[in-house]
Amino acid sequence: MSFEWTLFSVIAKSATLDRNPTYYRILGGCVAGGGASGSWGDGRARVLWRPSDSGTPAPCWSRSIYAPAGTVMQADVEELSIGFNMNIPPPYRLKAGTYRGSITYRIGPGGDFDFGNDVSNLSGDSLTVNFELDVQHAFMFEFPPGSDRAVLEPRNGWQAWLAGGKAPQRLYRDLPFRVWSTGPFKVYKLCQYDTGAKCAIKNDGGEQVPVDVAMSLPAGVQHRGQAVERLPLPSGRLAALQFEAAMPTLNRPGQLHFEVGRNDVQAMLQHPGSTYTGQVTVVFDAEL
Structure with missing residues:
Protein backbone atom coordinates (compact mmCIF):
# COMPACT_ATOMS: atom_id res chain seq x y z
CA MET A 1 0.00 0.00 0.00
CA SER A 2 1.13 3.54 -0.66
CA PHE A 3 -0.14 6.43 1.43
CA GLU A 4 0.11 10.15 0.73
CA TRP A 5 -1.19 13.39 2.19
CA THR A 6 -3.11 15.42 -0.40
CA LEU A 7 -4.97 18.26 1.37
CA PHE A 8 -4.56 20.52 4.39
CA SER A 9 -7.45 22.45 5.87
CA VAL A 10 -6.98 25.15 8.51
CA ILE A 11 -9.34 27.27 10.56
CA ALA A 12 -7.30 30.15 12.03
CA LYS A 13 -8.52 33.14 14.04
CA SER A 14 -6.78 36.48 14.38
CA ALA A 15 -7.77 39.96 15.57
CA THR A 16 -9.02 40.97 12.13
CA LEU A 17 -9.54 39.03 8.94
CA ASP A 18 -7.54 41.46 6.80
CA ARG A 19 -4.49 40.76 8.99
CA ASN A 20 -5.00 36.98 9.19
CA PRO A 21 -1.78 35.42 7.85
CA THR A 22 -3.64 32.42 6.32
CA TYR A 23 -5.92 34.66 4.28
CA TYR A 24 -5.53 34.68 1.28
CA ARG A 25 -2.47 34.28 -0.92
CA ILE A 26 -0.82 30.79 -1.08
CA LEU A 27 2.87 30.63 -1.97
CA GLY A 28 5.54 27.96 -2.31
CA GLY A 29 4.74 24.34 -2.99
CA CYS A 30 0.97 24.49 -2.50
CA VAL A 31 -2.03 25.65 -4.46
CA ALA A 32 -5.61 26.26 -3.45
CA GLY A 33 -7.51 23.02 -2.89
CA GLY A 34 -10.80 24.89 -2.88
CA GLY A 35 -12.19 28.30 -2.10
CA ALA A 36 -11.14 30.16 1.05
CA SER A 37 -13.72 31.79 3.28
CA GLY A 38 -13.49 34.25 6.10
CA SER A 39 -15.53 36.03 8.71
CA TRP A 40 -14.91 39.76 9.03
CA GLY A 41 -16.77 39.84 12.30
CA ASP A 42 -14.40 37.58 14.28
CA GLY A 43 -11.30 37.41 12.09
CA ARG A 44 -11.68 33.69 11.43
CA ALA A 45 -10.37 32.28 8.12
CA ARG A 46 -11.02 28.84 6.61
CA VAL A 47 -8.57 27.70 3.93
CA LEU A 48 -7.84 24.50 2.02
CA TRP A 49 -4.40 23.84 0.52
CA ARG A 50 -3.17 21.11 -1.79
CA PRO A 51 0.53 20.23 -2.25
CA SER A 52 1.58 20.74 -5.85
CA ASP A 53 3.61 17.51 -5.64
CA SER A 54 2.59 15.19 -2.81
CA GLY A 55 5.46 12.80 -3.63
CA THR A 56 8.18 15.41 -2.99
CA PRO A 57 6.41 18.26 -1.20
CA ALA A 58 8.04 21.68 -0.97
CA PRO A 59 7.49 24.25 1.79
CA CYS A 60 4.23 26.21 1.60
CA TRP A 61 3.28 29.49 3.20
CA SER A 62 0.63 32.16 2.94
CA ARG A 63 0.43 35.91 3.07
CA SER A 64 -2.47 38.24 3.67
CA ILE A 65 -3.43 40.16 0.55
CA TYR A 66 -4.51 43.10 2.70
CA ALA A 67 -1.83 43.54 5.37
CA PRO A 68 1.04 45.96 4.66
CA ALA A 69 4.55 44.51 4.41
CA GLY A 70 6.11 43.91 7.81
CA THR A 71 2.82 43.36 9.61
CA VAL A 72 3.07 40.88 12.49
CA MET A 73 -0.17 39.25 13.60
CA GLN A 74 -0.82 36.34 15.94
CA ALA A 75 -3.29 33.67 14.75
CA ASP A 76 -4.77 30.82 16.76
CA VAL A 77 -5.24 27.61 14.77
CA GLU A 78 -8.53 26.19 15.98
CA GLU A 79 -8.66 23.20 13.64
CA LEU A 80 -6.27 21.40 11.33
CA SER A 81 -7.61 18.68 9.03
CA ILE A 82 -5.71 16.54 6.57
CA GLY A 83 -6.86 14.67 3.45
CA PHE A 84 -5.07 11.63 2.10
CA ASN A 85 -5.01 8.96 -0.59
CA MET A 86 -4.52 5.25 0.01
CA ASN A 87 -3.47 3.22 -3.01
CA ILE A 88 -3.85 -0.53 -2.53
CA PRO A 89 -3.71 -3.49 -4.92
CA PRO A 90 -7.12 -4.50 -6.29
CA PRO A 91 -8.85 -6.30 -3.39
CA TYR A 92 -9.82 -9.19 -5.68
CA ARG A 93 -6.10 -9.98 -6.04
CA LEU A 94 -5.56 -10.14 -2.28
CA LYS A 95 -5.95 -13.14 -0.04
CA ALA A 96 -8.84 -12.91 2.40
CA GLY A 97 -7.86 -11.68 5.85
CA THR A 98 -7.12 -8.62 7.96
CA TYR A 99 -4.19 -6.44 6.91
CA ARG A 100 -2.65 -4.06 9.46
CA GLY A 101 0.14 -1.53 9.44
CA SER A 102 1.18 1.84 10.85
CA ILE A 103 3.41 4.78 10.03
CA THR A 104 4.71 7.52 12.33
CA TYR A 105 5.42 11.12 11.30
CA ARG A 106 7.56 13.61 13.21
CA ILE A 107 5.95 16.97 14.11
CA GLY A 108 7.94 20.14 14.74
CA PRO A 109 10.94 22.00 13.31
CA GLY A 110 12.68 19.87 10.66
CA GLY A 111 10.08 17.13 10.98
CA ASP A 112 7.66 15.62 8.51
CA PHE A 113 5.15 18.28 9.54
CA ASP A 114 6.98 21.55 10.15
CA PHE A 115 4.56 24.38 10.93
CA GLY A 116 7.21 27.10 10.76
CA ASN A 117 8.74 29.54 13.20
CA ASP A 118 7.11 30.83 16.39
CA VAL A 119 4.51 28.05 16.49
CA SER A 120 3.60 27.08 20.05
CA ASN A 121 1.27 24.79 21.97
CA LEU A 122 1.61 21.80 19.65
CA SER A 123 -0.22 18.80 21.10
CA GLY A 124 2.71 16.45 20.52
CA ASP A 125 5.87 15.78 18.55
CA SER A 126 4.65 12.77 16.53
CA LEU A 127 1.61 11.43 14.70
CA THR A 128 1.02 7.71 14.23
CA VAL A 129 -1.49 6.60 11.61
CA ASN A 130 -2.82 3.04 11.99
CA PHE A 131 -4.27 1.13 9.05
CA GLU A 132 -6.61 -1.85 9.05
CA LEU A 133 -8.04 -3.45 5.91
CA ASP A 134 -10.47 -6.36 6.17
CA VAL A 135 -10.68 -8.35 2.91
CA GLN A 136 -13.61 -10.76 2.62
CA HIS A 137 -14.26 -12.59 -0.63
CA ALA A 138 -17.32 -14.16 -2.16
Missing part, protein backbone atom coordinates in the same frame (compact mmCIF):
# COMPACT_ATOMS: atom_id res chain seq x y z
CA PHE A 139 -16.51 -17.79 -2.94
CA MET A 140 -19.02 -20.38 -4.09
CA PHE A 141 -19.20 -23.21 -6.61
CA GLU A 142 -22.67 -24.49 -7.46
CA PHE A 143 -23.21 -27.83 -9.22
CA PRO A 144 -26.59 -28.97 -10.59
CA PRO A 145 -28.33 -31.96 -9.00
CA GLY A 146 -26.82 -35.30 -10.01
CA SER A 147 -23.29 -33.94 -10.42
CA ASP A 148 -22.01 -36.40 -7.83
CA ARG A 149 -22.12 -39.10 -10.54
CA ALA A 150 -20.25 -38.78 -13.83
CA VAL A 151 -21.03 -41.55 -16.34
CA LEU A 152 -18.25 -41.74 -18.94
CA GLU A 153 -19.54 -42.49 -22.45
CA PRO A 154 -18.56 -42.05 -26.12
CA ARG A 155 -19.63 -38.85 -27.86
CA ASN A 156 -22.92 -40.22 -29.19
CA GLY A 157 -23.41 -43.01 -26.68
CA TRP A 158 -22.73 -46.73 -27.10
CA GLN A 159 -25.26 -47.47 -29.83
CA ALA A 160 -22.85 -47.13 -32.76
CA TRP A 161 -20.35 -49.57 -31.25
CA LEU A 162 -23.07 -52.04 -30.18
CA ALA A 163 -24.34 -52.02 -33.76
CA GLY A 164 -20.94 -53.13 -35.05
CA GLY A 165 -19.32 -49.74 -35.53
CA LYS A 166 -15.81 -48.65 -34.65
CA ALA A 167 -14.60 -48.72 -31.09
CA PRO A 168 -15.01 -45.34 -29.36
CA GLN A 169 -12.03 -42.98 -29.41
CA ARG A 170 -12.60 -41.83 -25.84
CA LEU A 171 -15.00 -41.93 -22.95
CA TYR A 172 -15.78 -38.66 -21.26
CA ARG A 173 -18.17 -36.55 -19.24
CA ASP A 174 -18.24 -32.78 -18.73
CA LEU A 175 -19.87 -31.56 -15.53
CA PRO A 176 -21.03 -27.91 -15.61
CA PHE A 177 -21.04 -25.62 -12.59
CA ARG A 178 -21.50 -21.95 -11.72
CA VAL A 179 -18.82 -19.99 -9.90
CA TRP A 180 -18.83 -16.88 -7.69
CA SER A 181 -15.32 -15.69 -6.80
CA THR A 182 -13.81 -12.30 -5.94
CA GLY A 183 -10.37 -13.48 -4.87
CA PRO A 184 -7.67 -16.14 -5.25
CA PHE A 185 -8.23 -19.82 -4.49
CA LYS A 186 -6.63 -23.23 -5.02
CA VAL A 187 -7.91 -26.45 -6.58
CA TYR A 188 -6.65 -30.01 -6.39
CA LYS A 189 -8.04 -33.54 -6.57
CA LEU A 190 -8.04 -36.64 -4.38
CA CYS A 191 -8.32 -40.13 -5.85
CA GLN A 192 -9.81 -43.35 -4.53
CA TYR A 193 -7.50 -45.21 -6.95
CA ASP A 194 -4.26 -43.42 -7.71
CA THR A 195 -2.02 -43.97 -10.74
CA GLY A 196 0.55 -41.30 -10.01
CA ALA A 197 -0.60 -37.99 -11.49
CA LYS A 198 -3.98 -39.38 -12.52
CA CYS A 199 -6.94 -40.99 -10.84
CA ALA A 200 -8.16 -44.39 -11.98
CA ILE A 201 -11.34 -46.38 -12.32
CA LYS A 202 -11.32 -50.12 -11.61
CA ASN A 203 -13.52 -53.14 -12.40
CA ASP A 204 -14.35 -56.11 -10.20
CA GLY A 205 -11.45 -58.05 -11.67
CA GLY A 206 -8.93 -55.47 -10.49
CA GLU A 207 -8.13 -54.08 -13.95
CA GLN A 208 -7.88 -50.29 -13.86
CA VAL A 209 -7.42 -47.46 -16.33
CA PRO A 210 -6.41 -43.83 -15.73
CA VAL A 211 -8.86 -40.94 -15.96
CA ASP A 212 -7.82 -37.43 -16.97
CA VAL A 213 -9.40 -34.79 -14.73
CA ALA A 214 -9.29 -31.20 -15.96
CA MET A 215 -11.14 -27.94 -15.38
CA SER A 216 -12.25 -24.91 -17.38
CA LEU A 217 -13.09 -21.60 -15.70
CA PRO A 218 -14.64 -18.31 -16.86
CA ALA A 219 -12.45 -15.51 -18.18
CA GLY A 220 -12.47 -13.63 -14.86
CA VAL A 221 -10.27 -16.35 -13.30
CA GLN A 222 -6.70 -17.04 -14.48
CA HIS A 223 -3.81 -19.38 -13.72
CA ARG A 224 -0.38 -17.78 -14.03
CA GLY A 225 -1.91 -14.98 -16.06
CA GLN A 226 -3.48 -17.34 -18.58
CA ALA A 227 -7.06 -18.40 -19.29
CA VAL A 228 -8.13 -21.69 -17.70
CA GLU A 229 -9.21 -24.08 -20.45
CA ARG A 230 -9.14 -27.83 -19.81
CA LEU A 231 -6.33 -27.42 -17.29
CA PRO A 232 -5.31 -30.79 -15.74
CA LEU A 233 -5.80 -30.93 -11.98
CA PRO A 234 -2.97 -32.27 -9.80
CA SER A 235 -3.43 -34.71 -6.91
CA GLY A 236 -2.96 -33.63 -3.30
CA ARG A 237 -3.02 -30.33 -1.46
CA LEU A 238 0.72 -29.74 -1.77
CA ALA A 239 0.44 -29.76 -5.56
CA ALA A 240 -2.68 -27.57 -5.69
CA LEU A 241 -3.02 -25.06 -8.51
CA GLN A 242 -3.53 -21.44 -7.48
CA PHE A 243 -5.98 -19.30 -9.43
CA GLU A 244 -6.10 -15.50 -9.42
CA ALA A 245 -8.99 -13.16 -10.04
CA ALA A 246 -8.48 -11.00 -13.13
CA MET A 247 -11.80 -9.43 -12.19
CA PRO A 248 -14.66 -10.31 -9.83
CA THR A 249 -16.52 -13.36 -11.17
CA LEU A 250 -20.19 -13.68 -10.27
CA ASN A 251 -22.44 -16.52 -11.42
CA ARG A 252 -20.31 -17.50 -14.41
CA PRO A 253 -20.08 -21.00 -16.00
CA GLY A 254 -17.24 -23.49 -15.65
CA GLN A 255 -16.75 -27.21 -16.27
CA LEU A 256 -15.02 -30.26 -14.85
CA HIS A 257 -13.77 -32.65 -17.54
CA PHE A 258 -13.34 -36.42 -17.03
CA GLU A 259 -11.87 -38.50 -19.83
CA VAL A 260 -10.45 -41.96 -20.58
CA GLY A 261 -8.16 -41.84 -23.62
CA ARG A 262 -8.22 -44.06 -26.71
CA ASN A 263 -5.60 -46.63 -25.68
CA ASP A 264 -7.21 -47.13 -22.30
CA VAL A 265 -10.65 -47.48 -23.87
CA GLN A 266 -9.21 -50.34 -25.95
CA ALA A 267 -8.03 -52.01 -22.74
CA MET A 268 -11.48 -51.65 -21.20
CA LEU A 269 -13.12 -53.28 -24.21
CA GLN A 270 -11.07 -56.41 -23.53
CA HIS A 271 -13.30 -56.96 -20.51
CA PRO A 272 -16.85 -56.74 -21.88
CA GLY A 273 -19.69 -56.70 -19.37
CA SER A 274 -17.59 -55.30 -16.55
CA THR A 275 -18.20 -51.98 -14.83
CA TYR A 276 -15.39 -49.58 -13.99
CA THR A 277 -15.90 -47.29 -11.01
CA GLY A 278 -13.88 -44.96 -8.83
CA GLN A 279 -14.22 -41.82 -6.77
CA VAL A 280 -12.60 -38.49 -7.58
CA THR A 281 -12.88 -35.62 -5.11
CA VAL A 282 -12.19 -32.12 -6.45
CA VAL A 283 -11.32 -29.68 -3.67
CA PHE A 284 -11.88 -25.93 -4.08
CA ASP A 285 -9.82 -24.28 -1.35
CA ALA A 286 -10.19 -20.58 -0.52
CA GLU A 287 -8.08 -20.91 2.65
CA LEU A 288 -4.76 -20.03 1.06
Whole structure:
Protein backbone atom coordinates (compact mmCIF):
# COMPACT_ATOMS: atom_id res chain seq x y z
CA MET A 1 0.00 0.00 0.00
CA SER A 2 1.13 3.54 -0.66
CA PHE A 3 -0.14 6.43 1.43
CA GLU A 4 0.11 10.15 0.73
CA TRP A 5 -1.19 13.39 2.19
CA THR A 6 -3.11 15.42 -0.40
CA LEU A 7 -4.97 18.26 1.37
CA PHE A 8 -4.56 20.52 4.39
CA SER A 9 -7.45 22.45 5.87
CA VAL A 10 -6.98 25.15 8.51
CA ILE A 11 -9.34 27.27 10.56
CA ALA A 12 -7.30 30.15 12.03
CA LYS A 13 -8.52 33.14 14.04
CA SER A 14 -6.78 36.48 14.38
CA ALA A 15 -7.77 39.96 15.57
CA THR A 16 -9.02 40.97 12.13
CA LEU A 17 -9.54 39.03 8.94
CA ASP A 18 -7.54 41.46 6.80
CA ARG A 19 -4.49 40.76 8.99
CA ASN A 20 -5.00 36.98 9.19
CA PRO A 21 -1.78 35.42 7.85
CA THR A 22 -3.64 32.42 6.32
CA TYR A 23 -5.92 34.66 4.28
CA TYR A 24 -5.53 34.68 1.28
CA ARG A 25 -2.47 34.28 -0.92
CA ILE A 26 -0.82 30.79 -1.08
CA LEU A 27 2.87 30.63 -1.97
CA GLY A 28 5.54 27.96 -2.31
CA GLY A 29 4.74 24.34 -2.99
CA CYS A 30 0.97 24.49 -2.50
CA VAL A 31 -2.03 25.65 -4.46
CA ALA A 32 -5.61 26.26 -3.45
CA GLY A 33 -7.51 23.02 -2.89
CA GLY A 34 -10.80 24.89 -2.88
CA GLY A 35 -12.19 28.30 -2.10
CA ALA A 36 -11.14 30.16 1.05
CA SER A 37 -13.72 31.79 3.28
CA GLY A 38 -13.49 34.25 6.10
CA SER A 39 -15.53 36.03 8.71
CA TRP A 40 -14.91 39.76 9.03
CA GLY A 41 -16.77 39.84 12.30
CA ASP A 42 -14.40 37.58 14.28
CA GLY A 43 -11.30 37.41 12.09
CA ARG A 44 -11.68 33.69 11.43
CA ALA A 45 -10.37 32.28 8.12
CA ARG A 46 -11.02 28.84 6.61
CA VAL A 47 -8.57 27.70 3.93
CA LEU A 48 -7.84 24.50 2.02
CA TRP A 49 -4.40 23.84 0.52
CA ARG A 50 -3.17 21.11 -1.79
CA PRO A 51 0.53 20.23 -2.25
CA SER A 52 1.58 20.74 -5.85
CA ASP A 53 3.61 17.51 -5.64
CA SER A 54 2.59 15.19 -2.81
CA GLY A 55 5.46 12.80 -3.63
CA THR A 56 8.18 15.41 -2.99
CA PRO A 57 6.41 18.26 -1.20
CA ALA A 58 8.04 21.68 -0.97
CA PRO A 59 7.49 24.25 1.79
CA CYS A 60 4.23 26.21 1.60
CA TRP A 61 3.28 29.49 3.20
CA SER A 62 0.63 32.16 2.94
CA ARG A 63 0.43 35.91 3.07
CA SER A 64 -2.47 38.24 3.67
CA ILE A 65 -3.43 40.16 0.55
CA TYR A 66 -4.51 43.10 2.70
CA ALA A 67 -1.83 43.54 5.37
CA PRO A 68 1.04 45.96 4.66
CA ALA A 69 4.55 44.51 4.41
CA GLY A 70 6.11 43.91 7.81
CA THR A 71 2.82 43.36 9.61
CA VAL A 72 3.07 40.88 12.49
CA MET A 73 -0.17 39.25 13.60
CA GLN A 74 -0.82 36.34 15.94
CA ALA A 75 -3.29 33.67 14.75
CA ASP A 76 -4.77 30.82 16.76
CA VAL A 77 -5.24 27.61 14.77
CA GLU A 78 -8.53 26.19 15.98
CA GLU A 79 -8.66 23.20 13.64
CA LEU A 80 -6.27 21.40 11.33
CA SER A 81 -7.61 18.68 9.03
CA ILE A 82 -5.71 16.54 6.57
CA GLY A 83 -6.86 14.67 3.45
CA PHE A 84 -5.07 11.63 2.10
CA ASN A 85 -5.01 8.96 -0.59
CA MET A 86 -4.52 5.25 0.01
CA ASN A 87 -3.47 3.22 -3.01
CA ILE A 88 -3.85 -0.53 -2.53
CA PRO A 89 -3.71 -3.49 -4.92
CA PRO A 90 -7.12 -4.50 -6.29
CA PRO A 91 -8.85 -6.30 -3.39
CA TYR A 92 -9.82 -9.19 -5.68
CA ARG A 93 -6.10 -9.98 -6.04
CA LEU A 94 -5.56 -10.14 -2.28
CA LYS A 95 -5.95 -13.14 -0.04
CA ALA A 96 -8.84 -12.91 2.40
CA GLY A 97 -7.86 -11.68 5.85
CA THR A 98 -7.12 -8.62 7.96
CA TYR A 99 -4.19 -6.44 6.91
CA ARG A 100 -2.65 -4.06 9.46
CA GLY A 101 0.14 -1.53 9.44
CA SER A 102 1.18 1.84 10.85
CA ILE A 103 3.41 4.78 10.03
CA THR A 104 4.71 7.52 12.33
CA TYR A 105 5.42 11.12 11.30
CA ARG A 106 7.56 13.61 13.21
CA ILE A 107 5.95 16.97 14.11
CA GLY A 108 7.94 20.14 14.74
CA PRO A 109 10.94 22.00 13.31
CA GLY A 110 12.68 19.87 10.66
CA GLY A 111 10.08 17.13 10.98
CA ASP A 112 7.66 15.62 8.51
CA PHE A 113 5.15 18.28 9.54
CA ASP A 114 6.98 21.55 10.15
CA PHE A 115 4.56 24.38 10.93
CA GLY A 116 7.21 27.10 10.76
CA ASN A 117 8.74 29.54 13.20
CA ASP A 118 7.11 30.83 16.39
CA VAL A 119 4.51 28.05 16.49
CA SER A 120 3.60 27.08 20.05
CA ASN A 121 1.27 24.79 21.97
CA LEU A 122 1.61 21.80 19.65
CA SER A 123 -0.22 18.80 21.10
CA GLY A 124 2.71 16.45 20.52
CA ASP A 125 5.87 15.78 18.55
CA SER A 126 4.65 12.77 16.53
CA LEU A 127 1.61 11.43 14.70
CA THR A 128 1.02 7.71 14.23
CA VAL A 129 -1.49 6.60 11.61
CA ASN A 130 -2.82 3.04 11.99
CA PHE A 131 -4.27 1.13 9.05
CA GLU A 132 -6.61 -1.85 9.05
CA LEU A 133 -8.04 -3.45 5.91
CA ASP A 134 -10.47 -6.36 6.17
CA VAL A 135 -10.68 -8.35 2.91
CA GLN A 136 -13.61 -10.76 2.62
CA HIS A 137 -14.26 -12.59 -0.63
CA ALA A 138 -17.32 -14.16 -2.16
CA PHE A 139 -16.51 -17.79 -2.94
CA MET A 140 -19.02 -20.38 -4.09
CA PHE A 141 -19.20 -23.21 -6.61
CA GLU A 142 -22.67 -24.49 -7.46
CA PHE A 143 -23.21 -27.83 -9.22
CA PRO A 144 -26.59 -28.97 -10.59
CA PRO A 145 -28.33 -31.96 -9.00
CA GLY A 146 -26.82 -35.30 -10.01
CA SER A 147 -23.29 -33.94 -10.42
CA ASP A 148 -22.01 -36.40 -7.83
CA ARG A 149 -22.12 -39.10 -10.54
CA ALA A 150 -20.25 -38.78 -13.83
CA VAL A 151 -21.03 -41.55 -16.34
CA LEU A 152 -18.25 -41.74 -18.94
CA GLU A 153 -19.54 -42.49 -22.45
CA PRO A 154 -18.56 -42.05 -26.12
CA ARG A 155 -19.63 -38.85 -27.86
CA ASN A 156 -22.92 -40.22 -29.19
CA GLY A 157 -23.41 -43.01 -26.68
CA TRP A 158 -22.73 -46.73 -27.10
CA GLN A 159 -25.26 -47.47 -29.83
CA ALA A 160 -22.85 -47.13 -32.76
CA TRP A 161 -20.35 -49.57 -31.25
CA LEU A 162 -23.07 -52.04 -30.18
CA ALA A 163 -24.34 -52.02 -33.76
CA GLY A 164 -20.94 -53.13 -35.05
CA GLY A 165 -19.32 -49.74 -35.53
CA LYS A 166 -15.81 -48.65 -34.65
CA ALA A 167 -14.60 -48.72 -31.09
CA PRO A 168 -15.01 -45.34 -29.36
CA GLN A 169 -12.03 -42.98 -29.41
CA ARG A 170 -12.60 -41.83 -25.84
CA LEU A 171 -15.00 -41.93 -22.95
CA TYR A 172 -15.78 -38.66 -21.26
CA ARG A 173 -18.17 -36.55 -19.24
CA ASP A 174 -18.24 -32.78 -18.73
CA LEU A 175 -19.87 -31.56 -15.53
CA PRO A 176 -21.03 -27.91 -15.61
CA PHE A 177 -21.04 -25.62 -12.59
CA ARG A 178 -21.50 -21.95 -11.72
CA VAL A 179 -18.82 -19.99 -9.90
CA TRP A 180 -18.83 -16.88 -7.69
CA SER A 181 -15.32 -15.69 -6.80
CA THR A 182 -13.81 -12.30 -5.94
CA GLY A 183 -10.37 -13.48 -4.87
CA PRO A 184 -7.67 -16.14 -5.25
CA PHE A 185 -8.23 -19.82 -4.49
CA LYS A 186 -6.63 -23.23 -5.02
CA VAL A 187 -7.91 -26.45 -6.58
CA TYR A 188 -6.65 -30.01 -6.39
CA LYS A 189 -8.04 -33.54 -6.57
CA LEU A 190 -8.04 -36.64 -4.38
CA CYS A 191 -8.32 -40.13 -5.85
CA GLN A 192 -9.81 -43.35 -4.53
CA TYR A 193 -7.50 -45.21 -6.95
CA ASP A 194 -4.26 -43.42 -7.71
CA THR A 195 -2.02 -43.97 -10.74
CA GLY A 196 0.55 -41.30 -10.01
CA ALA A 197 -0.60 -37.99 -11.49
CA LYS A 198 -3.98 -39.38 -12.52
CA CYS A 199 -6.94 -40.99 -10.84
CA ALA A 200 -8.16 -44.39 -11.98
CA ILE A 201 -11.34 -46.38 -12.32
CA LYS A 202 -11.32 -50.12 -11.61
CA ASN A 203 -13.52 -53.14 -12.40
CA ASP A 204 -14.35 -56.11 -10.20
CA GLY A 205 -11.45 -58.05 -11.67
CA GLY A 206 -8.93 -55.47 -10.49
CA GLU A 207 -8.13 -54.08 -13.95
CA GLN A 208 -7.88 -50.29 -13.86
CA VAL A 209 -7.42 -47.46 -16.33
CA PRO A 210 -6.41 -43.83 -15.73
CA VAL A 211 -8.86 -40.94 -15.96
CA ASP A 212 -7.82 -37.43 -16.97
CA VAL A 213 -9.40 -34.79 -14.73
CA ALA A 214 -9.29 -31.20 -15.96
CA MET A 215 -11.14 -27.94 -15.38
CA SER A 216 -12.25 -24.91 -17.38
CA LEU A 217 -13.09 -21.60 -15.70
CA PRO A 218 -14.64 -18.31 -16.86
CA ALA A 219 -12.45 -15.51 -18.18
CA GLY A 220 -12.47 -13.63 -14.86
CA VAL A 221 -10.27 -16.35 -13.30
CA GLN A 222 -6.70 -17.04 -14.48
CA HIS A 223 -3.81 -19.38 -13.72
CA ARG A 224 -0.38 -17.78 -14.03
CA GLY A 225 -1.91 -14.98 -16.06
CA GLN A 226 -3.48 -17.34 -18.58
CA ALA A 227 -7.06 -18.40 -19.29
CA VAL A 228 -8.13 -21.69 -17.70
CA GLU A 229 -9.21 -24.08 -20.45
CA ARG A 230 -9.14 -27.83 -19.81
CA LEU A 231 -6.33 -27.42 -17.29
CA PRO A 232 -5.31 -30.79 -15.74
CA LEU A 233 -5.80 -30.93 -11.98
CA PRO A 234 -2.97 -32.27 -9.80
CA SER A 235 -3.43 -34.71 -6.91
CA GLY A 236 -2.96 -33.63 -3.30
CA ARG A 237 -3.02 -30.33 -1.46
CA LEU A 238 0.72 -29.74 -1.77
CA ALA A 239 0.44 -29.76 -5.56
CA ALA A 240 -2.68 -27.57 -5.69
CA LEU A 241 -3.02 -25.06 -8.51
CA GLN A 242 -3.53 -21.44 -7.48
CA PHE A 243 -5.98 -19.30 -9.43
CA GLU A 244 -6.10 -15.50 -9.42
CA ALA A 245 -8.99 -13.16 -10.04
CA ALA A 246 -8.48 -11.00 -13.13
CA MET A 247 -11.80 -9.43 -12.19
CA PRO A 248 -14.66 -10.31 -9.83
CA THR A 249 -16.52 -13.36 -11.17
CA LEU A 250 -20.19 -13.68 -10.27
CA ASN A 251 -22.44 -16.52 -11.42
CA ARG A 252 -20.31 -17.50 -14.41
CA PRO A 253 -20.08 -21.00 -16.00
CA GLY A 254 -17.24 -23.49 -15.65
CA GLN A 255 -16.75 -27.21 -16.27
CA LEU A 256 -15.02 -30.26 -14.85
CA HIS A 257 -13.77 -32.65 -17.54
CA PHE A 258 -13.34 -36.42 -17.03
CA GLU A 259 -11.87 -38.50 -19.83
CA VAL A 260 -10.45 -41.96 -20.58
CA GLY A 261 -8.16 -41.84 -23.62
CA ARG A 262 -8.22 -44.06 -26.71
CA ASN A 263 -5.60 -46.63 -25.68
CA ASP A 264 -7.21 -47.13 -22.30
CA VAL A 265 -10.65 -47.48 -23.87
CA GLN A 266 -9.21 -50.34 -25.95
CA ALA A 267 -8.03 -52.01 -22.74
CA MET A 268 -11.48 -51.65 -21.20
CA LEU A 269 -13.12 -53.28 -24.21
CA GLN A 270 -11.07 -56.41 -23.53
CA HIS A 271 -13.30 -56.96 -20.51
CA PRO A 272 -16.85 -56.74 -21.88
CA GLY A 273 -19.69 -56.70 -19.37
CA SER A 274 -17.59 -55.30 -16.55
CA THR A 275 -18.20 -51.98 -14.83
CA TYR A 276 -15.39 -49.58 -13.99
CA THR A 277 -15.90 -47.29 -11.01
CA GLY A 278 -13.88 -44.96 -8.83
CA GLN A 279 -14.22 -41.82 -6.77
CA VAL A 280 -12.60 -38.49 -7.58
CA THR A 281 -12.88 -35.62 -5.11
CA VAL A 282 -12.19 -32.12 -6.45
CA VAL A 283 -11.32 -29.68 -3.67
CA PHE A 284 -11.88 -25.93 -4.08
CA ASP A 285 -9.82 -24.28 -1.35
CA ALA A 286 -10.19 -20.58 -0.52
CA GLU A 287 -8.08 -20.91 2.65
CA LEU A 288 -4.76 -20.03 1.06
